[in-house]
Amino acid sequence: MTFYALSALINTIASIFLGFFIYFQDRRKLIHKTFALFCLAVAIWSYGYFMWQISTSAQTALFWLHILMTGAIFIPLFYIHFLLAFLDKIKEKKKILIFGYIILSFFFLLNFSPWFISGVKPKLDFAFWPNAGILFHPFLVIWFFYVIYAIYLLIKEYGKAAGVKKIQIQYILMGTIIGYLGGATNYPLWYGIPILPIGNWTAAVYLSIVAYAITRYRFMNIKVVLTELLVVVIGFVLLVEAIIPENLTEFLFRGGLFLFFCIIGYLLIKSVMLEIRRRTELQRLYQEVNKLSKAKSEFISIASHQLRTPLTAIKGYISMVIEGAYGKLSEKQARPMENVYQSNERLIKLVNDLLNLSRLEAGKIEFKPEPILLENIISNIVEELKINAEKKGLYIKMLKPPASLPKLMIDRDKLRQVILNIIDNAIKYTQAGGITIALKQLDSWARITISDTGEGITKEEMGGLFQTFTRAGAGANLNSEGAGIGLYVAKKFVEMHKGKIWAESKGRGKGSTFYIELPMIL
């Protein structure tokens, strides 16, 4: 058997198989139906090609060439029908499709006449190559018209398409160009131009790429197709060998091998299908989770914005009232205003904490370190919170290191939030005495210590201190504000700096000390 005959036989099996596979995937869809028709035309063409190649007489060769041409006539027509269905343009391009069916049916009817193929004669290595009849010339013009039109349609739609569709068009376009370029090489020899025909070599590539494109969005399915195809082709070869044995031993051996291969092939296909089912399910779940996470994140951002707007107005106007922008307040008026302002601040902090928490959970917080003097950050915060401490009659002092620490790689906003949160808590939970903040260098670490003379933390409370939605007992007794998110967020921010954060307390009423250690990296 020549290579041409063998490749034609493989094309026949492959196109029948792909046609059935795509058709039975969804029998109701026009895309699937038209692709199956296209595969049928390729199968007829390939089988005709195979039989023509193994023909031993000019008469038989001519007969199979007519069969081959039956397939060849309908290949571009069914293909354009499939393309229009795929691009959802059947209604729009109805006329061009109807014209194709009429004109190509005309050629089909006259296919078996000598006007189409006038005869056969030896050309290149082929014993019976066809000669073009008078009707073959207009057929060729129509054939090329539909091929060029298909490529034009695909290029035009490629520009407009997006997402999966764009990828599918890209593949189909690639397959079309490869397939038809190869197909076009089959015709020059009809006119005596000695170009080697490679159409049936590229046909398999063409079919596979287009089938891949159809199932692109269900990419895994093609794996089953290819596995099944491989099993069928090998099985077919083994079967052919098994039914033409030279003796009984060979028959038993080859037959046994064929049966053994059938079992292995069945198990192989089954395992591939199982794996694909699992992967598809995982992929679906993954997409679902991603979608939910994105929706949640967007919701939190927008909700935070909506919540913050009225809080900004309250904060702004109350602060202006307190500042005396609308007339000086008496002491009796100032205190309730201050209480409203502080309550509003709690709400603002809660919104900020919830936003941070949601971003931390979504892994959407970016770490942006820059060389900064830690001492400056702490001094600014102490200065900022001094008024709050003094209002409660508390002292707040900062013990500077004996020698200045060098600049460290710090994300300013995040570390500021951590220190501010801890000092703010210290002021909140301290009724007498005050807060001392110290900064010093310990080997390759910068340590910030925030000590207060407040309510302290018990051993039981210590365990859940840096977890979400837990607050120390003192917090629960003295203040009902805060959702217990602040320290959790603080811990996460310190960890982003590759640092450590922890707290110590000798127990209830004995104050507490918070430690933050950051590596001295510049």
Added chain:
Amino acid sequence: MKKILLVEDEKILGEMYKAKFIQAGFEVIWVFESKEALDSAKKEKPDLIVLDILLPKENGITFLNWLRKEPEISQMPVVAFSNYDDPETKKEAFELGVKDYLIKTNYTPQEIVDKVKSYLK
């Protein structure tokens, strides 16, 4: 007297900030939208723009893109202020040259005035 262009679509907040800036001795032009803001920036030549980010129709980022393409006013200092705390938007705003991106709710009007003064020095 320094001139401020305030771009703020929330009526309550706009009134509040306008009052505060006037009280702090600024001349204030208050607009609600990006297109209006661009026209005012060209016409009034303010010393600084205080720009909200979530605006009706075109947002503050679009406004910044327009502003930077206008040779006459492209170098005008801008302080973005918004309650939309989105890292991507913040990044874009800084890439378009804003001096700062303030989360409104974290600052009193006085603190915002102080920030603006510091950028006008």
